[in-house]
Amino acid sequence: MDTPYKQTTVGILGAGQLARMMALSGYPLGLNFLFYDPEPTACAGQVGDLMTADYDNQIALDEFCRKVDVVTLDFENVPVDTLRFVQKRKPVFPDPDVLEIAQDRLLEKNFISEIGIPVAEYFSVDSHSELMFAAKRCDYDAFLKTRRLGYDGKGQYRIKQQADVNQLDEADFKQPMVIERAVDFEREVSVIIVRNTNGESATWPLCENKHKNGILTTTIAPAKTLDNDEVAFDYAQRIADALNYVGVLVVEFFQTKDGFLVNEIAPRVHNSGHWTIEGAYTSQFENHLRAGLGLNFGPTGSPGVAAMINWIGAFPQDVNSITDKDLYWHIYGKAPREGRKIGHCTLLAESPQQLHSRILSLVKQLGVSL
Ligand code: AMP
Numbered sequence: 245m246d247t248p249y250k251q252t253t254v255g256i257l258g259a260g261q262l263a264r265m266m267a268l269s270g271y272p273l274g275l276n277f278l279f280y281d282p283e284p285t286a287c288a289g290q291v292g293d294l295m296t297a298d299y300d301n302q303i304a305l306d307e308f309c310r311k312v313d314v315v316t317l318d319f320e321n322v323p324v325d326t327l328r329f330v331q332k333r334k335p336v337f338p339d340p341d342v343l344e345i346a347q348d349r350l351l352e353k354n355f356i357s358e359i360g361i362p363v364a365e366y367f368s369v370d371s372h373s374e375l376m377f378a379a380k381r382c383d384y385d386a387f388l389k390t391r392r393l394g395y396d397g398k399g400q401y402r403i404k405q406q407a408d409v410n411q412l413d414e415a416d417f418k419q420p421m422v423i424e425r426a427v428d429f430e431r432e433v434s435v436i437i438v439r440n441t442n443g444e445s446a447t448w449p450l451c452e453n454k455h456k457n458g459i460l461t462t463t464i465a466p467a468k469t470l471d472n473d474e475v476a477f478d479y480a481q482r483i484a485d486a487l488n489y490v491g492v493l494v495v496e497f498f499q500t501k502d503g504f505l506v507n508e509i510a511p512r513v514h515n516s517g518h519w520t521i522e523g524a525y526t527s528q529f530e531n532h533l534r535a536g537l538g539l540n541f542g543p544t545g546s547p548g549v550a551a552m553i554n555w556i557g558a559f560p561q562d563v564n565s566i567t568d569k570d571l572y573w574h575i576y577g578k579a580p581r582e583g584r585k586i587g588h589c590t591l592l593a594e595s596p597q598q599l600h601s602r603i604l605s606l607v608k609q610l611g612v613s614l
Contacts, residue, residue, distance in 0.1 A: 249557045251389055252537065253312045253536075254277050254315070254316065254536075255309070255312030255314070255316075256267075256277060256278070256280070256316055257280050257299075257315065257317040257319065257322045258280075258318035258322060259287065259294050260288065260576075261287055261574075262318035263288035264576060265518070266316075268531045269529035269530040277292040277293070278312050280293075280304075281296060282296065282298050285579040305329055307324065310489050312339070313339075314334060314335050315331075315335065316532070316533075318513075319512070320510060322343070324340050332574055338490055338493070339487075339489075341487075347392060349390075350422050352389075356483065359482060360482075361506055364498070367381065368420070369420075369421050369423050372448070376409060378499075384409065384428045384453045385404060386402075386403045386423050386424060387403070387426060388400070388401040388402075388403060390419055391399055392420075397577045406418075427500060428453060428500065429499055430500060430501060430587075431498065431499035432453045432507070433452050433499050434450075434495060434496045434516040435450060435476050435477055435480035436493075436494050437481065437489075438492045438519070438532060438535050438541060439489045440490060441578055444483065445481065446541050446544045447480065447544060450466055450467040450544070451464070451516045452465070452476075453464040453496070459554070459583065459585070460516060461553070461554055461614060462553050462614060463552040463598070464551050465519050465550050466549060468596065469610075475502050475504055479497075479504060483509060484608075491511075491512070491514045491535045492514070492532040493509060493511055494509065494513075494514035494517060495509050495512070496509070503582070512532075513528045513529055514528070515552075515585070515588075516552075518552045519550040519551070520546075522572045522592060523548070524550075526541065530542055549592055549593050549594070550591065550599075551590065551603055554585040555586050555588060556577060557582045558580050559580070559587060560610035561610075563610075566609055570593065570602070571590075571592075573589050574587055574590070
């Protein structure tokens with residue numbers, strides 16, 4: 245008689261492209277997925293079953309929990325109450341306590357500085373008079389950010405001179421904010437770390453990231469090696485350990501001539517890790533699942549170099565016609581909209597020089613500028 249085969253079902257709160265890529269990496273491991281999202285057209289629904297309900301719908305959440313074995317997320321702003329409700333029924337990774345910190349820029353910066361890791365000088369501001377004081381302390385060269393729900397440059401206001409502060413008024417303070425000094429960085433990098441319940445961890449090579457209007461446009465990995473890079477890995481390890489983290493955690497840094505400052509942490513798989521799908525021996529998505537399911541990690545090294553280019557708002561016209569050895573397209577199945585990430589491509593090469601010339605040739609063929 246055949247032994248009954250019980251497939252493990254991973255529930256994912258949020259059904260965007262991260263959930264979609266997680267599922268695509270998990271199917272070869274024999275996993276099944278159930279997505280949960282308030283939006284019926286959420287793009288992970290194209291590759292697996294999607295439950296559509298609000299995050300505070302306890303009847304739907306209860307049904308979701310009965311259908312899955314373990315739960316993770318593709319979106320760090322899933323309400324903490326939802327995560328705690330789910331955690332009473334099924335294991336959740338990362339832990340809701342981590343999300344509570346990461347959802348609030350002030351709590352996140354307090355936590356990181358309390359464990360002795362540097363961040364840009366920052367102040368909590370809840371009123372125009374507090375802003376006047378703090379902006380002056382930042383020499384009127386700063387970023388004003390909402391504490392909650394800011395991502396991809398949303399909820400950010402750049403202050404370059406005193407007049408930028410003067411033109412705000414009390415009505416602009418409907419929600420708590422932080423102001424942080426503008427950092428004169430040499431480059432932006434991120435460390436992707438995966439950690440399991442036993443405290444074992446692994447990191448991928450350092451990623452160098454370029455942003456436009458606060459949105460990630462390209463990642464190159466491994467980043468060109470600089471003398472003190474291991475400091476960034478040490479900081480990421482300390483953050484992951486202090487949070488007793490399970491799954492993939494991404495720490496974004498400003499690298500300055502005086503060292504590294506943490507910009508923010510992402511308690512989930514991250515856009516700067518998409519290159520790992522083809523560019524590393526094991527992707528961030530697969531190892532995130534492995535961490536949560538108590539499986540050994542796959543190796544995180546990379547045989548060559550990779551570039552990830554994001555398509556934001558629209559695709560270059562010829563997206564489907566360009567094929568090449570070592571070029572991989574990822575189209576997320578999302579309706580194009582200004583500022584929205586709708587796909588990416590990854591280019592691989594054996595050396596940074598070869599990668600550079602491949603990027604130039606691709607950009608020329610596509611008729612785009614990066
Ligand atoms: P965030 O959403 O906070 O990660 O910000 C998005 C991007 O805006 C960052 O990756 C930087 O390129 C830029 N940015 C944000 N805060 C600062 C800062 N304090 N100094 C310099 N650039 C910043």
